[in-house]
Amino acid sequence: MPRTDLNPPLKADSIPDPNRWKALVFIALAQLMVVLDATIVNIALPSAQQDLGISDANRQWVITAYALAFGGLLLFGGRLADLWGRKRTFLVGLIGFAAASALGGAATGEAMMLGSRALQGVFGALLAPAALSLLAVTFTDMKERAKAFGIFGAIAGGGGAVGLILGGFLTEYLNWRWTFFVNIPFAVVAALGAYFFIREPAGSRNRAPLDIPGVVLSTLGLVALVYAFTRAEGDGWLAGSTLGLFAAAIVLLAAFVAVEARVKHPLLPLRVLLERNRGGVYASLGLAVISMFGLFLFLTYYLQIVKGYSPVMTGFAFLPMIAGMITGSTQIGARLMTRVPPRLLMGPGFLLAALGMLLLTQLEIGSSYAGLILPAQLLLGLGMGTAFMPAMSLATHGVEARDAGVASAMVNTSQQVGGAIGTALLNTIAASATTAYVAAHAAGATDERLLQAQAMVHGYANAIWWAVGILGVSAGIAFALITTGRPGTATASSGDSQDAPDEVRVPVVAH
Template structure:
């Protein structure tokens, strides 16, 4: 591998800018959907595909994109993703009909997956030292967490001032700047090479299976969980993903090598993240709807109402999380954040129909800000702790895939639960506002249960001791170097402390960086 450029923080900012552009696009587009429908003549059902086409491509390709970064070089894959995303944004802005816009959105999803899937792997190499890595992950995590909230405000302003096409055109100068900066600031690196092998049948099975799974999930809002369409897509997804799992057992160069899944803490951290993100996505969507339908805020006021959460996330993740992880370990910080997130959801689970923002909503917003600022960088640190340089892209793709699928599952499940509960209360004679509030309270109580389950999984499965990267396979094409545990507290290396056991495992210049939500 080539040397890492010395100016690492500018490189991190480039990766954060790429992540922010991709994440902003999701929420920016959601705000502009009514204007898009009026201008291009979308049907109500067809309009959902402006969002779904992007989600299907993005969620389905993350795993493959991460592996391509390992094989071909992560900088090249990142540049390709940003370039495709930027060109697809131009195609979105120029769309003259529904089919063209949906196709361009699918291309945006492909570009977004390429750029996002390798970002964490690049941060692994940039920041081999645990303390610096923790701070870098915190910065990257803040970018993802704040992006969704910023997108709601930006989308509304751009759509109102310049029309819906502006939300795509704004990506052109941003994408160009990111490409130029990436060429200058990101380290030039070689992948382990195509000779190491890409399991093409496995890649096709995984990508098609994930796309079918996302398709099944995003269609539940329109078709329901038990509709033939949803069940059929879920069955196809299960069949394809089952075939992928069987393929990995016999493939000479599997897309997901067994050694990666044996890395201490990797599967556990992704399980925790799945449960956590299921609840977090529900918080943002359901509370935004409740603030308008129950508390009577307009769209602009709702956007501003969410502002305390990203502000607190910024303060915690940028100013405290990295230091806390270095001092107390990522596992401890994650557990503390999950406790706070449970408290936040329980606060929302008691929100009355006649509640006020300051007294009943703002405390939960502040608690969620602290919880998000702690849990997002901590869980990403744990998930990437044992990644070798040869597999960092794959590990990054796993992290991002877990986030996307978890968010889609959680949002669909909690929204369906809230609607079903509200329907039951209406049938029992409750007033409309009271019935809606009751449905949201039930959903938030279940979200608290999801976070509590994540806490229990973290307590029982995440290793207390730091985990180094897994030993490199002889077939991986990487040379083992010293382990770089991402979860070790700051201070002398374990081997230098009296009575301390050394960390087992060999890895490469390891990484670190967080992800959104």
């Protein structure tokens, strides 16, 4: 079939951007700011709640307002980057995120805080897909691409743990407001660097009109889905409100797919989603994030409540996971990405992470940090880092330049929805197991506090078993669906052969 692209792709002999490595620094800095913000506020929340008089019933909205806006608008933000220009969208996202952070840090009441968190989510939804798509269209040489995505993958995987460290330090030694204010220097430095060093490839924008029905349906559908999992955590999975939200999400997202299959210029071209390798990446990555975000929650509570760690000590206790992720991304994934097929990095990486999770199922009140938690975190970090790096690259590689933004948004969407599901699903499982343990052992208990601690740890261990299984499914999806060979070889993919990952579809750089 002849190609009818408005922006026909060029091969890998395009002129490389001489400032591409400087640009990577500022793209990575912006990504770090967005990712760590997902966890940095968690540690500061108790202090912020007390200062601002936020009720227990409404405190979840400090987290939920961000998640709903960010998750619901990601596809729109990705397509806007394709239409409006990735660099421009990136800069607007940075400036807006900094302004929203300043508003949150200066909040004088509940409404101001919740509004600032929603605005952070809105601008984050512009920033995150623009950052990844800029990386995708800037690095076209496979060896350079491997290094660049190794760095980006380490940040995407480890940023949440960095947020726990930074949040603990700022809350304990300064003030909870600095968990917001700290974003401002990040954003200013990244924006200045982006303005001077990022050069977006010429002719890579999508000039098609915006798919308004697709924007409305996808935004409402994703908001309903994320909110349904949030409500399930508090109200229960069988509550009428929870089931109603899930039903609404299914109807809206089904309508979105039907619209995208028929409109001339879809918000999310189904060629991006249905190509076998990219679909496998979105599914396996989203599932892996479910287990990882659940673990952040459990270990944070275990270390602070059971072990009595301070917020700063808790943050530093996550360092082995960060070290493992950086090593897995930059030393394993990046070095092997050009030598072996992606599935042979992603599948074993998820299995290694599952082994780390498996160790944590043995968690007890008296468990040794050095003997159990540290090696488990190292294995988890190494596995996730090794798997994340090729996943980030494969999710955008081979896609036409005009679709790079929305393909990048799908990566972030799978992670965001995965994080919401992980927090709600695994926390619900842990809570149920905890309640059952207390009921079974209450009669013979002599120390109620000890019983509560034992029940809590029992609940965490039960939920972590589910996380092990979820990582196993992620590995299975990677092995089964990701069929492309190593970069530079013929692909075995089924689906749209036009999107084969060994073809670089990036126009020349405009200077």
